[in-house]
Amino acid sequence: MTTRVMITGGAGFIGTHLARRLLREGCQVTILDSFNPQIHGGQRSLPADLEGHVRLLVGDVRDHDTFRRALDGQDVVVHLAAETGTGQSMYEVEQYESVNIGGTAVLLDCLVNDQRRRVRRIVLASSRAVYGEGKYHCPTCGVVYPAMRSAQDMKAGRFEPRCPHCGAECSALPTDEGSPLQPSSFYGLTKQTQEQMLSLFARALGLSAFILRYQNVYGPGQSLRNPYTGILAIFASQARSGQPIRVFEDGLESRDFVHIEDAVDATWRCICAKATGVEVLNVGSGSRVTVNEVAQGIAQFFGSRSEVSVTGEFRAGDIRHSLADLSRVRQRLGFEPRWRFADGLREFLLWAEGQATGPNQYERSLSEMRDKGLLHG
Numbered sequence: 565m566t567t568r569v570m571i572t573g574g575a576g577f578i579g580t581h582l583a584r585r586l587l588r589e590g591c592q593v594t595i596l597d598s599f600n601p602q603i604h605g606g607q608r609s610l611p612a613d614l615e616g617h618v619r620l621l622v623g624d625v626r627d628h629d630t631f632r633r634a635l636d637g638q639d640v641v642v643h644l645a646a647e648t649g650t651g652q653s654m655y656e657v658e659q660y661e662s663v664n665i666g667g668t669a670v671l672l673d674c675l676v677n678d679q680r681r682r683v684r685r686i687v688l689a690s691s692r693a694v695y696g697e698g699k700y701h702c703p704t705c706g707v708v709y710p711a712m713r714s715a716q717d718m719k720a721g722r723f724e725p726r727c728p729h730c731g732a733e734c735s736a737l738p739t740d741e742g743s744p745l746q747p748s749s750f751y752g753l754t755k756q757t758q759e760q761m762l763s764l765f766a767r768a769l770g771l772s773a774f775i776l777r778y779q780n781v782y783g784p785g786q787s788l789r790n791p792y793t794g795i796l797a798i799f800a801s802q803a804r805s806g807q808p809i810r811v812f813e814d815g816l817e818s819r820d821f822v823h824i825e826d827a828v829d830a831t832w833r834c835i836c837a838k839a840t841g842v843e844v845l846n847v848g849s850g851s852r853v854t855v856n857e858v859a860q861g862i863a864q865f866f867g868s869r870s871e872v873s874v875t876g877e878f879r880a881g882d883i884r885h886s887l888a889d890l891s892r893v894r895q896r897l898g899f900e901p902r903w904r905f906a907d908g909l910r911e912f913l914l915w916a917e918g919q920a921t922g923p924n925q926y927e928r929s930l931s932e933m934r935d936k937g938l939l940h941g
Contacts, residue, residue: 566590566591566592567590567591567592567639567640567835567836568591568592568594568637568638568639568640568682569586569591569592569593569594569638569639569640569641569642569835570593570594570595570596570634570635570638570640570641570642571583571593571594571595571596571641571642571644572596572597572625572634572641572642572643572644572645572667572671573596573597573625573643573644573645573646573689574593574594574595574596574597574618574642574644575595575597575599575604575610575620576597576603576604576644576787577781577783577785577786577787577793577824578644578689578778578781578824578827578828578831579595579597579642579644580610580611580614580785581783581785581824581825581827581828582642582644582828582831582832583595583614583618584613584614585828585829585832586832586835587614587617587618589832589836591835592619593617593618593619594618594619594620594621594634594638595610595614595618595619595620595621596621596623596625596630596631596634596645597620597621597622597645598622598623598624598625598645599622602789602790602792603787603789603790603793604787605789608622621633621634624667625645625663625667625670625671626662626663626666626667626670627670628670628673628674631670631671631674632674632678635674635675635678635681635683637682638682638683639682639683639684639685640683640684640685640686640687640835641671641683641685641686641687642686642687642689642831642835643668643671643686643687643688643689643758643762644689645663645667646663646664646667646689646754646755646758647659647660647663647664647751647754648751648792648793649751649790649791649792649929650693650749650751650752650792650879650881650882651749651792651879651880651881651882651929651933651938651939652751652792652929653749653750653751653754653881654749654750654879654880654881654933654936654938655932655933655936655938657750660750660751660754661750661754664751664754664755664757664758665754665757665758665761668688668757668758668761668762669761671686672761672762672765675765675769675771676765676769683771684771684772685771685772685773685774685834685835686762686766686771686772686773686774687773687774687776687831687834687835688758688759688762688773688774688775688776689776689778690755690758690759690775690776690777690778690844691751691752691755691777691778692739692777692778692779692820692846692848692886692888693747693748693749693751693752693755693883694745694747694752694755694756694759694777695739695743695744695745695746695747695752695777696709696711696712696745696746696747696748696752696883697709697710697711697712697713697725697746697748697883697884697885698736698737698739698743698883698885698886698887699736699737699738699739699740699743699889700725700727700734700735700736700737701734701735701736701737702727702729702730702732702734703732704727704729704730704732705727705729705730705732707737708727708728708729708734709728709743709744709746710725710726710727710728710734711728711746712746712748713725713726713748713884715878715880715940718813718878718940719940719941721814721876723813723814723816723817723878723884724884725884736818736852736884736885736887737887738850738887738888738889738890739846739886739887739888739889740846740889740891740892741777741844741845741846741889741892748881748882748883749880749881749882750881751881752881759775759844762775762842763775763842766842767841767842772839772840772841772842773841773842773843774834774837774842774843774845775842775843775844775845776830776831776834776845776846776847777844777845777846777847777888778822778827778847778848779819779820779821779822779846779847779848779849779886779888780794780819780820780821780822780886781794781821781822781823781824781827782794782796782797782821782822782823782824782908782909782912783823783824783825783908783911783912783915784824784911784912784915784916785824785915786824786912788800788801788916788919788921789925790925791925791926791928791929792929795819795855795858795859796821796858796862796909796912797916798926799858799859799862799863800862800866800912800913800916801916801921801926802870802926803862803863803865803866803868803870804866804868804916804917804921805921806868806869806870807870808870808871808872808873809859809862809863809870809871809872809873810873810875810877811855811856811859811872811873811874811875812855812875812876812877812878812879812882813855813874813876813877813878813882813884814874814876815854815855815856815859815874816854816855816856817854817855817882817883817884817885818852818853818854818855818884818885818886818887819852819853819855819858819885819886820848820849820850820851820852820886820887820888821849821853821905821908821909822847822848822849822888822901822903823849823901823902823903823908825902825903826847826849826899826901826902826903827847829899829902830845830847830893830897830899831847833897833898833899834897837896837897839896843896845892845893845896845897846888846889846890846892846893847888847893847899848886848887848888848890848901849888849901849903849905850887850888850889850890850901851887851905852885852886852887853905856872856874858909859872860872861909862909862913865909865910865913866913866917875941876941877939877940877941878939878940878941879933879938879939879940880933880938880939880940881938
């Protein structure tokens with residue numbers, strides 16, 4: 565029997581890649597998307613290779629009628645639709661609450677009140693942001709979970725998280741799904757709330773649910789216009805136009821970058837898995853790279869005249885390091901990331917090189933944060 569899958573936010577970066585995979589697997593695909601101008605610019609259509617092959621509904625996830633139409637006859641829902649800027653979430657608070665939490669509430673309300681419901685599984689795109697700083701090792705106290713870093717420490721150039729017991733600097737460990745949830749941004753808090761909402765209703769309704777805590781997803785097709793889309797796209801745009809590339813903190817902050825094909829593979833494995841109940845899984849590469857290494861590598865790739873400078877600036881809500889423990893997703897789904905970051909970065913930059921350069925909104929986004937007291941240094 566053909567599986568019918570509805571993707572909220574399906575016209576976005578992860579959604580379009582997932583839709584292509586689902587079509588190759590023989591699924592029927594419905595996409596619900598509002599075509600947010602921050603992500604899509606003025607575009608309100610799908611990529612040409614998806615046109616005519618998927619059912620598209622243009623609408624807002626907060627609209628009950630649109631959501632009910634999108635859910636009609638579906639077996640699986642992949643809930644990607646969300647506002648995603650960590651920094652932006654710290655001042656567009658109502659918008660992030662409305663879309664991320666409110667949109668999820670509408671989804672669950674429709675499922676509870678639709679007596680003809682066929683949906684048997686939901687896959688939620690969550691984020692490693694729910695962990696905050698995550699799991700660390702203190703030389704004195706062992707495994708610890710540091711709280712949000714203080715502005716006082718960072719203004720003094722002390723960027724590494726501190727042990728919550730003895731105050732010593734700590735070193736990053738792979739963060740597993742059993743780690744405490746203590747988000748340091750409002751975006752992370754909305755993701756934690758989404759997880760709790762889905763877990764509660766999935767159990768109440770007897771649905772299967774997978775909650776995927778994605779690390780930093782990157783690859784061809786990523787928005788180059790959205791100033792909150794991630795540092796790879798931001799640095800690539802700056803390097804291509806010869807603008808200065810400013811690296812926050814001391815440049816040694818690091819990220820776990822997961823290639824879009826690996827993220828989609830993990831998501832597909834959730835859709836077709838035989839498991840029942842509620843599963844929470846990390847999706848990442850299991851390795852990390854410093855932001856300064858990323859900036860230097862991108863500038864070198866383009867032969868850019870951009871000056872890469874480490875500024876000491878820092879944003880409220882940013883975490884220091886991210887590194888996923890993939891033990892559980894390997895065990896539950898047989899997932900193994902295939903893309904090395906060096907190879908994935910080269911593929912992404914080759915793609916970006918062929919894209920038109922649009923207006924750079926990044927500096928405006930930083931000005932907004934500075935005006936609101938959320939960017940320091």
